[in-house]
Amino acid sequence: MGNENFSGEQFGREMNMSRVQLPLKLTALTNQSASDFVSYLWLHRAMDLLKRDAGTVAKVACTVGFSSPAYFTKRDHEQLRYPPSEVRGQVLPNNLT
Numbered sequence: 001m002g003n004e005n006f007s008g009e010q011f012g013r014e015m016n017m018s019r020v021q022l023p024l025k026l027t028a029l030t031n032q033s034a035s036d037f038v039s040y041l042w043l044h045r046a047m048d049l050l051k052r053d054a055g056t057v058a059k060v061a062c063t064v065g066f067s068s069p070a071y072f073t074k075r076d077h078e079q080l081r082y083p084p085s086e087v088r089g090q091v092l093p094n095n096l097t
Contacts, residue, residue: 042064
């Protein structure tokens with residue numbers, strides 16, 4: 001999970017699916033591309049770590065796979081609507097856990 005170079009192609013290999021099959025299956029199940037789905041997983045893992053106060057926002061961003069804390073903050077706010085700095089040690093609504 002902490003590999004910032006983890007790609008949709010590698011994801012497909014890990015799932016024993018072809019480069020063509022994985023995007024089709026993910027889109028059908030989640031309506032997301034492989035890279036968006038991996039980003040989604042990273043964001044939710046980061047929220048879990050931040051709620052547990054497992055480190056600074058920058059440290060958590062790097063731990064889950066984002067190479068840039070600024071990009072992590074931007075993606076987090078776009079997708080989850082909570083700034084990461086406000087999540088540390090907080091209890092969030094169930095739909096964001």
